[in-house]
Every structure is written in structure tokens, then in C-alpha cells.
Amino acid sequence: MTLQPYRTLIVLLAAQCFGQTAAPILVLLGGLIGAQIAPSANLMTLPLAFMIIGTAATTAPASMLMARVGRKIGFLFGSGLAVFASLLAALGVYQHSFTVFCLAAFLIGCYLAFLQQYRFAVAESVAPDDVPKSLSILMLAGIVAALLGPEVGRRFSSVDGLPDFVGSFLGLAVMMAMSFLILLLFFRDTEIQADTSAGGERPLGVVLRQPTVILAIASAVVGYTIMSLIMTATPVSMHELDQHSLDATTWVVQSHILAMYIPSFFSGFLIARFGVLRIIQSGFLLMLICVVVGWGRPELMHYFGSMVLLGVGWNFLFLGGTTLLTQSYRISERFKVQATNDFLIFGLQAVGSLGAGVLLATLGWNGVLAFSLPWLMVLIPVLIYAKKYLSVPQS
Numbered sequence: 260m261t262l263q264p265y266r267t268l269i270v271l272l273a274a275q276c277f278g279q280t281a282a283p284i285l286v287l288l289g290g291l292i293g294a295q296i297a298p299s300a301n302l303m304t305l306p307l308a309f310m311i312i313g314t315a316a317t318t319a320p321a322s323m324l325m326a327r328v329g330r331k332i333g334f335l336f337g338s339g340l341a342v343f344a345s346l347l348a349a350l351g352v353y354q355h356s357f358t359v360f361c362l363a364a365f366l367i368g369c370y371l372a373f374l375q376q377y378r379f380a381v382a383e384s385v386a387p388d389d390v391p392k393s394l395s396i397l398m399l400a401g402i403v404a405a406l407l408g409p410e411v412g413r414r415f416s417s418v419d420g421l422p423d424f425v426g427s428f429l430g431l432a433v434m435m436a437m438s439f440l441i442l443l444l445f446f447r448d449t450e451i452q453a454d455t456s457a458g459g460e461r462p463l464g465v466v467l468r469q470p471t472v473i474l475a476i477a478s479a480v481v482g483y484t485i486m487s488l489i490m491t492a493t494p495v496s497m498h499e500l501d502q503h504s505l506d507a508t509t510w511v512v513q514s515h516i517l518a519m520y521i522p523s524f525f526s527g528f529l530i531a532r533f534g535v536l537r538i539i540q541s542g543f544l545l546m547l548i549c550v551v552v553g554w555g556r557p558e559l560m561h562y563f564g565s566m567v568l569l570g571v572g573w574n575f576l577f578l579g580g581t582t583l584l585t586q587s588y589r590i591s592e593r594f595k596v597q598a599t600n601d602f603l604i605f606g607l608q609a610v611g612s613l614g615a616g617v618l619l620a621t622l623g624w625n626g627v628l629a630f631s632l633p634w635l636m637v638l639i640p641v642l643i644y645a646k647k648y649l650s651v652p653q654s
Contacts, residue, residue, distance in 0.1 A: 264384075264385060264386075265384075265385065265393070266384075266447070267380060267381055267384035267385075267446070267447075267449055268381050268384065268385065268393050268396060268397060270441065270442070270445045270446045271377045271380060271381055271397060271446070272396065272397055272399070272400050273400075273441050273445075274334075274338075274377075274438045274441040274442050274446070275374065275377055275397065275400035275401075275404070275438070276400045276403040276404060276407070277404075277407075277434045277435070277437040277438040277441070278338065278341065278370075278374050278404075278434070278435065278438035279374065279400055279401055279403075279404035279408070280404045280407050280408035280411065280431065280434045281341060281345070281367050281370065281371065281374075281408070281431060281434070281435065282310075282367075282371060282404070282408070283404055283405055283408030283409050283412070283512065283513075283516050284408045284409065284411060284412040284427060284428070284431050285306065285307065285310055285348075285364060285367060286307065286490060286491070286494070286512060286516075287408075287409045287412050287413075287494055287508070287509060287512050288412050288416075288424055288427055289304070289306040289307045289310070289364060289491075290303055290304050290306075290307060290491065290492075290494050290495040290499075290616070291424075291494060291495070291498060291499070291505075292306065292352060292360060292424055293305060293306050293307075293357070293360075293616075294495060294499050296352075296355050296356075296357045296360065297357050298357065300616075300620050301616055301617055301620050301621075302357075302616065303495060303499075303616050303620075304491050304492070304495065304615050304616030304619070305357075305361060305616065306360055306361050306364040307364065307487075307491045307615070308491075308609055308615075308616070309361045309362075309364040309365040309368065310364040310365065310367050310368035310371070311368055311487060311605055311608045311609040312365060312368060312609045313364070313365040313366060313367065313368025313369040313370075313371070313372070314368040314369070314371045314372045314375070314601075314605040314608075314609075315368075315372075315601075315602055315604075315605035315606040315608070315609055316368075316369070316372075317368070317369040317372035317373070318372045318375070318598055318601035318602045318604075318605060319598040319599075319601075319602055320372075321333060321337065321369075321372040321373045321375075321376060321598075322376065322594045322595075322597050322598035322601070323594065323598065324336070325376060325594070326594040329448045330376070330380050330446075330448050330449070331442065331446050331447065331448050333373060333376070334373060334376070334377075334380075334442050334446065335439065335442055335443060336373070337369075337370045337372070337373025337374065338370070338373075338435060338438050338439035338442060339439060340366060340369060340370050340373075341366075341367060341370035341435040341438070341439075342432050342435045342436050342439065343366065344363050344364075344366035344367045344369075344370060345363070345367070345428050345429070345431040345432035345434075345435055346428070346429070346432050347359065347362065347363040347366065348360055348363035348364065348367070348428040348431070349425050349426075349427075349428035349429050349432070350363075351363050352422060352423075352424050352425050352428065353421065353422055353425045355422070363428075368605075370435075372601065372605070375601055375605075376597070377397060378394055378397060378398075378581055379585070379593065379597050380449065381393050381394060381397050382394065382581075382585045383449055383451055383593070384449040387586075390582060390585055390586075391527040391528075391530040391531055391535075391578075391582045392527035392528065392531070393527070394527060394578060394581060394582060395523040395524070395525075395526050395527030395528075395530075395578060396523065396527070397523075398520050398523035398574070398578065399520060399523050399524065400520070401516060401519055401520030401523070402517055402520045402521060402523075404516070404520075405513055405516030405517045405519070405520060406513065406517070407434070408431075408434075408516075409509050409512055409513045409516075410509075410513075411427065411430040411431065411434065412424075412427040412430070412431075412509075413427075413505065413506070413509050414430075415427050415429065415430045416505075451590055459591070460589065460591040460592050461589070461592060463592075463595055463596070463599065466587070466588055466592055466596055467596075467599065469587055470644055470645040470648045471583055471586070471587045471645060471648055471649065472583075472584065472587045472588075472596075473641060473644070473645060474539065474580070474583060474641050474642065474644075474645035474649075475579075475580045475581070475583035475584035475587060475600070476580065476584070476600050476603055476604070477580075477637065477638055477641040478539045478542070478576045478577070478579055478580035478583070478638065478641075479576065479577050479580035479581065479584075479600070479604050480603055480604050480607050480608075481543075481546075481576060481634050481635065481637060481638045482542060482546070482572065482573045482575075482576030482577045482580070483573070483577065483604050483605070483607075483608040484607050484608050484610065484634050485546055485569070485572075485573075485631045485634050485635065486519075486569055486570075486572075486573040487608045487609075487615070488614060488615050488618075488627060488630060488631055488634075489549070489553070489565070489566070489569055489615075489627060489628065489631060490512075490515060490566070490569065491615035491616070492615040492616075492618070492619045492624065492627045493508075493511065493512065493515070493562060493566060494508050494512060495616070495619060496562075496619060496624045496627075497511060497562055500619075500623075500624075501557075503559060503562075507559060510563075511559070511562050511563050511566055512566075514563055514566060514567055514570075515566035515567065515569060515570045516570065517570070518566070518567040518568075518569070518570025518571050518574075519570035519571075519573050519574055520570075520574065522571050522574040522575065523574060523578070526538065526574055526575060526578050527578070530578070530579065530582055534649065535579045535582055535583050535649065536579075536642075536645075536646060536649045538575045538578070538579040539575065539576060539579040539580065539583075539642065540642065541575050542571075542572045542573070542574070542575030542576035542579060543572070543576070543635065543638050543639075543642070544572075545568050545569075545571050545572030545575065546568075546569065546572040546573075546576070546631075546635055547635060548568050549565050549566075549568035549569045549572060550565075550628045550631055550632065550635075552564045552565045552568060553565030553566075553624075553628055554625060554628055555625070557624065584596070584597075584600055614630060615627060618630055
């Protein structure tokens with residue numbers, strides 16, 4: 260078997276192993292740094308909200324830029340921006356400047372919008388039947404990032420002569436530079452042939468009214484919003500409120516991120532075997548159980564169990580939604596649909612991230628969990644509406 264048809268997948272998998280460390284490092288340290296230098300406790304998770312706002316604000320520009328200049332130039336621009344943002348974050352922490360740190364977090368979020376386009380680049384480079392498995396393989400980069408990112412953040416959190424956590428973001432800059440070099444040396448744009456037999460480009464509103472597109476976007480939005488809400492609050496709740504050690508907090512965050520991506524070893528095959536609808540339904544159920552496990556006065560293992568369930572539920576909802584989306588538009592429509600999809604995902608995810616700090620400060624940990632339930636309920640009518648349009652393979 261030749262690997263040439265999977266060249267794009269292999270290169271982007273390697274680049275994402277380094278590039279995806281940005282989010283875990285900021286998730287682990289953003290709230291902790293905010294708790295130290297933010298002017299108010301209500302603002303301690305604001306850097307994470309700025310990261311997600313940056314992603315939401317850049318999804319459309321990133322997609323449109325790559326429509327004009329190609330994937331490679333767009334990916335290189337994003338990685339270069341990430342190197343600069345990492346150094347700016349180190350400067351913000353060094354100067355105890357909450358404003359500078361929030362700006363750096365926003366720019367890291369901008370970079371993540373470019374990183375999110377990796378999955379669409381992979382989907383465009385393989386045969387349609389290979390899309391679910393290829394996307395799940397690409398998501399395996401998250402396992403490396405889950406181990407490497409928090410470890411870099413923790414190991415370099417204390418460097419002689421520097422304030423705490425400055426070294427963490429200097430280490431992140433190195434990770435971003437590695438991703439840039441891989442893209443520069445090995446990535447090539449895929450030539451896309453439009454399928455003229457499928458008809459011309461449809462108005463965006465027509466595409467978005469398809470039941471499959473509604474379910475695809477809703478699944479990813481619900482998964483990302485709830486994951487962001489709970490994940491953002493967890494390090495602060497554990498370390499600052501419940502006084503768990505940084506090592507214990509790091510372990511729980513790493514476990515969560517591993518749980519987000521380890522299912523990718525088999526989730527693509529599960530989609531092929533059982534159908535995307537059942538995978539999305541399973542993700543919904545896991546998210547619900549996550550809230551139940553974490554409810555009350557959580558001990559370390561409650562945090563751990565809840566965050567693992569959260570990660571697996573996110574994987575099923577996001578991969579299921581992405582797979583369904585790539586099956587629902589024509590080649591000529593891909594950039595505008597991808598941009599709209601990611602804008603909705605990360606725009607609403609920002610609500611979850613920003614709300615985490617306020618909810619945690621005012622209502623506590625259970626308030627964070629309670630706020631996730633209305634988001635889950637949104638998915639129920641969408642699943643019922645779209646079910647008749649999706650065939651479920653017989654098991």
C-alpha cells in the first residue's frame with residue numbers, strides 16, 4: 260500500500276502534534292495566571308475566553324485567505340503568528356500585565372482558527388470513503404499534544420531568574436516553531452477538482468437549511484461549548500478553590516485531553532460501522548453522564564471521571580459533526596460552509612469559556628455544571644429532526 264495518497268494527512272498529523280500544544284498549555288495555565296494577575300476574580304478565566312474569541316473572529320478570515328492564496332501560505336501565516344503570540348504571552352506574564360497576556364491569548368486563538376482548517380485540508384486530500392478514518396487519525400495528534408503541552412507548561416513553569424510561567428510560554432514558542440518548519444518543508448497544497456456533475460454553487464442559506472448540516476453544526480457547537488465551559492473551570496476549581504496540587508491538576512487536564520483524542524483510534528471505524536447518527540447520540544449521552552459524575556462536592560477522582568467522560572463525549576460529537584458536514588456540501592461551497600461552521604462553533608464556545616469564570620465565582624462548581632444542561636437539551640430536537648434523513652447501519 261502506497262502512502263502517497265495520505266501525504267497531506269501524515270504531514271499535518273506531524274505539524275499538529277506540536278501546533279496543538281498551544282491550547283492545552285493555555286487551558287492549564289490561563290486560569291491560574293489570571294487568578295494571580297487579573298484585576299478581579301470574575302475575570303480570571305478571561306484569557307481563555309479571549310483565546311476562543313480569537314478563534315471565532317478568525318475562522319472566516321482564515322478560510323477566505325486560504326481560498327485566495329492556498330492552504331500552505333495560510334498555515335504558515337498561522338504558525339508564524341503562534342510563535343509571536345507565545346513570546347508575547349511570556350512578556351505579559353513577565354511584566355504581570357493582564358492586558359498583554361489577554362492579547363497574546365487572543366492571538367493564540369487566531370492561530371487555532373488556522374489549525375482547525377487542518378481537518379478540512381485532510382478531508383479534501385483523501386477519497387470520500389476514507390474521510391472518517393483519516394479525520395480520526397489526524398485527531399490522534401491531540402494525544403501527543405495532551406502529553407507534551409501540559410508537560411512543557413509544568414516543567415518550565417519555574418525557571419531560575421524568571422517569574423513563574425514565563426518559561427512555559429517560551430517553551431510553547433519552540434513548539435510553534437517546530438510546527439512551522441514541518442509545514443514549510445513538507446506540506447504541499449492539494450489540487451481540487453470541482454465535481455461539475457453535482458450542480459453549481461448554492462446560496463449559503465440553502466446549504467445551511469439541510470437537516471444534516473443543522474445536525475453537524477449543532478453537534479460540534481454543543482460539544483465544544485460544554486467542553487470549553489467545564490474544562491475552563493476545572494483547573495481553577497481544583498487548584499485555587501479545592502487546593503489540589505498543580506501536579507494533580509495537570510494530571511486531570513492531561514487525562515481530559517487524552518480522553519478527547521484516544522477515542523480517535525477507533526471512532527472513525529465506529530462511524531463506518533454504526534453510522535454517524537449513533538456516534539452523535541453516544542456523545543450526547545456521555546456528556547450527560549459527565550455532569551452527573553461531577554455533581555456535588557467533587558473529590559479528585561470525581562474531577563478525573565467527569566473530565567474523561569467530557570473528553571470522550573466531545574470526540575464523538577465533534578468527529579461525528581465534522582464527518583457529517585463534509586458529506587453535506589459541494590466542493591465549490593467548501594470554504595464558505597467551513598467558515599460558517601467554525602464561526603458558529605467557536606463564537607458560541609466563547610460564551611462557555613467566558614461564562615465559566617463568572618459562574619465559578621458566583622455559583623461555584625455546580626453552577627458551571629448546571630449551565631451545561633440547557634446546551635445539551637438543544638441537541639435533542641435537532642437529533643429527532645435529522646434522524647429521518649440519516650440511515651443507520653444495521654449492527
